[in-house]
Amino acid sequence: MNAARTAVTALAVLLAVVLQAALLPELSWRGVVPNLVLLVVVAGALTRGPNVGVILGFCAGLALDLAPPADHLAGRWALALMVVGYVAGSVRRDERPTLPVVLVTAAVASFVGSSVFALLGVVMQDPATSVGDVLAAVGVGLVSDLVVAPLVLLPLLVLLTRFEPQRRFA
Amino acid sequence: MALRTPLPPTGPDTGPGPGDRAPRPGKDDRLGRTGRPRGLARLRRLPLTVSWAPGEAQERRPPRALVAALAITGLSLMTLDHLGGDSSPVEPARTVVGEVVGPLESVAAAAVRPVAAVPAWFQTQASLRDDLAAAEAANAELESRLATEPLDRARLAEYDGLLTAAAAQQVDLVPARVVAYGAAQTFTRTVTIDAGTSSGVQPDMTVIAPAGLVGRVVGVTRTTATVLLVVDVDSTVGARVGSSNEVGFLSGGGSLDEPSRLDLDLVDTTVVPAEGDVVATWGSGNAGPYVAGVPIGTVAELFSTPRDTTKRAVIEPFVDFSRLDTVGVVVPPDTESDRALIGPDGIRR
Numbered sequence: 001m002n003a004a005r006t007a008v009t010a011l012a013v014l015l016a017v018v019l020q021a022a023l024l025p026e027l028s029w030r031g032v033v034p035n036l037v038l039l040v041v042v043a044g045a046l047t048r049g050p051n052v053g054v055i056l057g058f059c060a061g062l063a064l065d066l067a068p069p070a071d072h073l074a075g076r077w078a079l080a081l082m083v084v085g086y087v088a089g090s091v092r093r094d095e096r097p098t099l100p101v102v103l104v105t106a107a108v109a110s111f112v113g114s115s116v117f118a119l120l121g122v123v124m125q126d127p128a129t130s131v132g133d134v135l136a137a138v139g140v141g142l143v144s145d146l147v148v149a150p151l152v153l154l155p156l157l158v159l160l161t162r163f164e165p166q167r168r169f170a
Numbered sequence: 171m172a173l174r175t176p177l178p179p180t181g182p183d184t185g186p187g188p189g190d191r192a193p194r195p196g197k198d199d200r201l202g203r204t205g206r207p208r209g210l211a212r213l214r215r216l217p218l219t220v221s222w223a224p225g226e227a228q229e230r231r232p233p234r235a236l237v238a239a240l241a242i243t244g245l246s247l248m249t250l251d252h253l254g255g256d257s258s259p260v261e262p263a264r265t266v267v268g269e270v271v272g273p274l275e276s277v278a279a280a281a282v283r284p285v286a287a288v289p290a291w292f293q294t295q296a297s298l299r300d301d302l303a304a305a306e307a308a309n310a311e312l313e314s315r316l317a318t319e320p321l322d323r324a325r326l327a328e329y330d331g332l333l334t335a336a337a338a339q340q341v342d343l344v345p346a347r348v349v350a351y352g353a354a355q356t357f358t359r360t361v362t363i364d365a366g367t368s369s370g371v372q373p374d375m376t377v378i379a380p381a382g383l384v385g386r387v388v389g390v391t392r393t394t395a396t397v398l399l400v401v402d403v404d405s406t407v408g409a410r411v412g413s414s415n416e417v418g419f420l421s422g423g424g425s426l427d428e429p430s431r432l433d434l435d436l437v438d439t440t441v442v443p444a445e446g447d448v449v450a451t452w453g454s455g456n457a458g459p460y461v462a463g464v465p466i467g468t469v470a471e472l473f474s475t476p477r478d479t480t481k482r483a484v485i486e487p488f489v490d491f492s493r494l495d496t497v498g499v500v501v502p503p504d505t506e507s508d509r510a511l512i513g514p515d516g517i518r519r
Contacts, residue, residue, distance in 0.1 A: 017271060022278035023286075051232040058240045062247075066260070066267035068275060074260040075247030082240055086232070124252055
C-alpha cells in the first residue's frame with residue numbers, strides 16, 4: 001500500500017511536470033500557467049499531513065527545478081513547495097476536507113509558493129525582476145491555480161485517499 | 171475558539187473528541203466544515219488531530235531536523251547552482267532529468283497540439299469567411315474583367331478604326347456606341363446610339379463606322395439618337411462608283427443579315443460598273459445628310475433587265491450591320507460636345 005501510494009504520488013508529480021510544460025502553455029494567460037505541481041503537493045499534503053507534505057514538496061519542487069524548460073537556480077521551487085507542503089499539510093484534517101477548505105488551501109498555497117519562489121529569486125538576483133512583475137505573476141498565478149484547482153485537486157484527493165487505509169468518509 | 175485547549179489524543183476510530191463537538195448543535199456541521207476560524211485556529215497550534223486518516227506516524231508535525239535538512243539542502247543547491255554558473259554541480263542532474271522529462275514533454279506536446287489547434291480553428295472561422303468573401307469578390311471582378319477583355323479589345327480596335335476613319339475622311343466624329351437595334355417587326359432598320367444633342371448630334375448627320383457608312387441620324391434626344399441604317403428599305407443614298415465616277419442611288423435591301431445587300435441604280439444606263447468597284451457616298455455638301463467620300467461597299471453583282479432603262483448593281487457593304495458597336499457621328503468641326511471628339515488629327519476635347 002505504501003509503495004503504491006508513493007508510486008502514484010510520484011507519477012502524479014511527473015505528469016504534472018510534463019503537463020505544466022507541454023500542455024498548459026496553450027491555455028496560459030500572459031504566459032502564466034496553473035501550477036499543477038503545486039496542486040499535486042497540496043493534494044498530497046492534505047491527505048498525508050505536513051510531514052509527507054514537506055518531503056513531497058521538496059522532491060516535486062526539485063523535479064520542477066530540474067525539468068527541461070527550467071533555467072533558474074535549482075532549489076527555488078524545492079524550497080517554495082516545501083513550505084507549501086508544510087502549510088497545506090497543517091490544515092486541520094479531522095474531517096474530510098470540503099470544497100471551500102480545499103479551495104482556500106489551494107489559494108493560500110499558491111500565494112505562498114509563488115511568493116517564496118519569487119522572493120528567493122529576488123534575493124538571489126535570479127533573474128533580476130521587479131517587484132511589480134513579481135506581484136502580477138503571483139496574482140495571475142493565484143487566479144489560474146484557483147481555476148484549475150477543482151479540476152485537479154478533487155480527483156487527486158479522491159485518488160490519494162483511496163490509498164489511506166483507514167479513511168472515513170461521511 | 172483559538173483559546174480552546176488542545177484536544178486530547180484521539181484513538182484510531184473515535185473521531186473528534188466530545189469537547190470538539192460540543193459547541194456545534196447536532197448535524198449543523200456547515201460552519202465547522204467550511205469554518206475558517208477552526209482551520210486558522212488549528213493552524214496556529216500544530217500539530218492537528220486527525221480522524222479521517224488517523225494513527226499514522228506522518229500525520230504528526232514533521233521533525234525539525236527533517237525540515238532543517240531539507241531547507242539546508244535546498245539552500246545549498248541554490249548556492250551551488252548560483253556559484254557554479256554554467257559548470258555548476260546541478261547541471262548533470264538537470265541533464266539527467268531532462269533526458270527523462272524531455273521526451274515525455276515532446277510526446278505530450280505532440281498529443282496536445284492537434285487539440286490545442288481546435289480553438290484557433292474555430293476562432294479563425296470568421297476571418298476565414300471574410301477572406302473567402304474577399305477572395306470571391308476579387309475573383310468575380312477578375313473574371314468579369316477577363317470575360318470583357320475581348321470586348322474591350324474589340325472596342326479599342328473600333329476606336330482605333332474610328333480614329334483612322336476620321337483621319338481618312340478629314341471629318342470630326344462624335345464617338346458613340348450602338349445600344350439598341352430596332353425590331354425586325356417594325357420593318358425599319360434603325361439602331362439607337364448613346365450620343366444625343368448634348369454630344370452635338372443633330373438630325374441628318376452622317377453616321378460612319380471604321381469600315382464605312384452606317385446611316386444617318388433621323389431622330390435625336392438629349393442623350394441618344396436614332397440612326398437609320400443604309401440597309402433600310404427607306405434609305406436612299408447618293409453614291410458614286412469609284413472607277414467611273416458614275417453616280418447612282420443606293421437603296422437598302424431591308425435585311426441586316428449577311429449578306430446584307432444594297433441595290434445601286436446608276437443614272438447613266440450605258441455605264442457598266444465592274445465587279446469589285448468601290449462605291450462611296452456622293453455627298454450633299456453641308457445641306458445633305460451624307461458627307462462625301464465615305465466608302466459604302468463593293469460591287470458584288472450586276473443585273474441588267476431589258477424592261478428597265480437602268481442597270482442594277484448589287485453592292486456588298488463594308489460594314490457588318492448585325493455587329494455594329496462603335497460608330498462615329500460626323501459633326502461640324504466647331505461642335506460643342508460633352509465628350510471627346512475624334513478629329514482628323516487625333517482626339518480633342
